[in-house]
Amino acid sequence: MTPQGEDGPSVGVDGPGEGHDEVTELAGELRRLLLVSSRILRSHTASEDVSASQYSVLAYLQRSGESTPGALADFEHVSPPVMTRILGRLEEAGLVRRAAHPGDGRQVRVTLTEPGEQVVLQGRAERDAWLRSRLQAAGPEERETLREATALLRRTLIERRD
Amino acid sequence: MTPQGEDGPSVGVDGPGEGHDEVTELAGELRRLLLVSSRILRSHTASEDVSASQYSVLAYLQRSGESTPGALADFEHVSPPVMTRILGRLEEAGLVRRAAHPGDGRQVRVTLTEPGEQVVLQGRAERDAWLRSRLQAAGPEERETLREATALLRRTLIERRD
DNA sequence: TATTGTTATACTCTATAACTATA
DNA sequence: TATAGTTATAGAGTATAACAATA
Structure with a gap:
């Protein structure tokens, strides 16, 4: 549990052409792990009506109570237009509600509807x-x-x- | 490093409505980690001409020497049509080569071209x-x-x- | 008949650029 | 002028179903 030791002569970025030090090796393995396992997870986490990304937003809203498109985009690490689209679909499906933000007319208040809450709570087990x-x-x-x-x-x- | 202990009364899937045991908690965190970090990784790993998925195939071919569409699809955990498309784009870009498989006319032999090899070796550092x-x-x-x-x-x- | 690969079709995911409305 | 959000546009990622060719 010792903190760190930011040293070691072994971490030099060895010359191009040679190109395969310890960190590069780990980077490659981690890259593949994340790429592949996120694919597997998506395919197992998506249901007929709610995709993995959509569910992630629902789950966050269920915990936080409410949010805004911008905050959700930051949290999920997607661009604002992507969040607009996700919310659009969730709203169409009647799972979230968009309402005027009290105090700042530019912002939008996003909350879960009753069916949206059900999707999170009931869906968790299966999903x-x-x-x-x-x-x-x-x-x-x-x-x-x-x-x-x-x-x-x-x-x-x-x-x-x- | 003890192997396991597949027991413990704490892992029961507690009743619906209650729904938040230790494993569920971990599942939720892992789900979000993989979803978000794969997004971040994709955005940082994609270059103008070669996407993360495409690069992953190139990197595998660079190590293995050659492969087939089916084997690559299995390895990357994508469906065959998806691999067909990825290979199509890589072939268009002149980075891979598709050739008749010696011995089995159904299969296709996929190899890296010289430019494809360069993309992997040179691109690794930046990518x-x-x-x-x-x-x-x-x-x-x-x-x-x-x-x-x-x-x-x-x-x-x-x-x-x- | 089973296997390998591709084509056809239809979604979702994703980003950048341009636009609107409010502050 | 800056911020929040949306619309417009374009492309990548993904799957299932249908098809062709070979074994």
């Missing part, structure tokens, strides 16, 4: 079923490791990014 | 630059943890899946 079965199969100790890994990856890739 | 800078910033010890985490996630999500 995450595949992922949960993977985690169940992994066993308690590996789950603990995965918990730490998840937090570390989030810090490394998401929060810490420039 | 993975963002990810590598994240990993450099993390420090050696966290990288070691990330290495283990990557392997564990791959076993849990990709290899072990039913």
